[in-house]
Amino acid sequence: MTGTGRIAVLASGRGSNFEALCTSDLGSAAVVLLVTDNPSAPVILKARRLGIETVVIDPGPMRTTLSPTSGAHVSDILEGESIDLVCLAGFMRILKGPILERFGGRILNIHPSLLPAFPGLDAQAKALEYGVMVSGCTVHYVDSGTDTGPIVLQAPVPVLGNDTVESLSERILLEEHRILPLAARLHCEGRISVKGRLVHLTGLPYS
Ligand code: GRF
Numbered sequence: 001m002t003g004t005g006r007i008a009v010l011a012s013g014r015g016s017n018f019e020a021l022c023t024s025d026l027g028s029a030a031v032v033l034l035v036t037d038n039p040s041a042p043v044i045l046k047a048r049r050l051g052i053e054t055v056v057i058d059p060g061p062m063r064t065t066l067s068p069t070s071g072a073h074v075s076d077i078l079e080g081e082s083i084d085l086v087c088l089a090g091f092m093r094i095l096k097g098p099i100l101e102r103f104g105g106r107i108l109n110i111h112p113s114l115l116p117a118f119p120g121l122d123a124q125a126k127a128l129e130y131g132v133m134v135s136g137c138t139v140h141y142v143d144s145g146t147d148t149g150p151i152v153l154q155a156p157v158p159v160l161g162n163d164t165v166e167s168l169s170e171r172i173l174l175e176e177h178r179i180l181p182l183a184a185r186l187h188c189e190g191r192i193s194v195k196g197r198l199v200h201l202t203g204l205p206y207s
Pocket of ligand 1: 018091110112
């Protein structure tokens with residue numbers, strides 16, 4: 001496909017959000033590329049099954065951050081593929097520097113909590129330990145902080161008395177699979193405007 005709506009997904013693991021993006025109705029947008037930093041990630045098999053081009057990158061020497069060299073390399077790949085929107089879907093590396101500048105305002109992340117509560121790793125465990133009664137998930141634009149960018153969509157998920165990390169994560173994941181594709185579609189249709197950290201959506205029943 002050409003034109004606006006070419007989506008790349010960056011993912012490191014299982015790939016259920018990648019699959020949700022590939023199989024949801026994104027209007028005229030579509031996922032055209034998977035980039036992963038993990039050569040043994042199950043998401044690679046999902047991409048193969050779905051016929052999505054995959055690039056495995058060398059993330060560099062840092063354990064949790066994409067190195068500047070690798071970030072520049074990924075940006076070159078994304079630009080070479082005329083990517084309009086990047087979705088981070090379980091990508092286990094923090095993006096810094098050039099990639100944020102080159103794709104500023106065009107990178108979405110899905111996070112399994114109602115931000116700004118419980119940013120970073122193990123959000124579901126942190127929610128249970130804290131004793132919140134409602135958790136959920138958030139799609140936000142990526143900025144230079146950890147899970148701090150402008151919030152696009154959120155979905156609440158009640159915490160049940162007998163919840164484990166696994167059971168809560170499972171219910172949150174169902175909502176992730178709904179709101180990440182919706183946010184990607186809204187972005188590609190130009191229906192999201194951002195002023196500072198405030199997001200305005202147009203064309204939705206609740207906007
Ligand atoms: C999801 O819970 C997502 O919110 C978090 O990492 C997990 C990725 O799951 N950022 P999957 O690989 O999409 O199945």
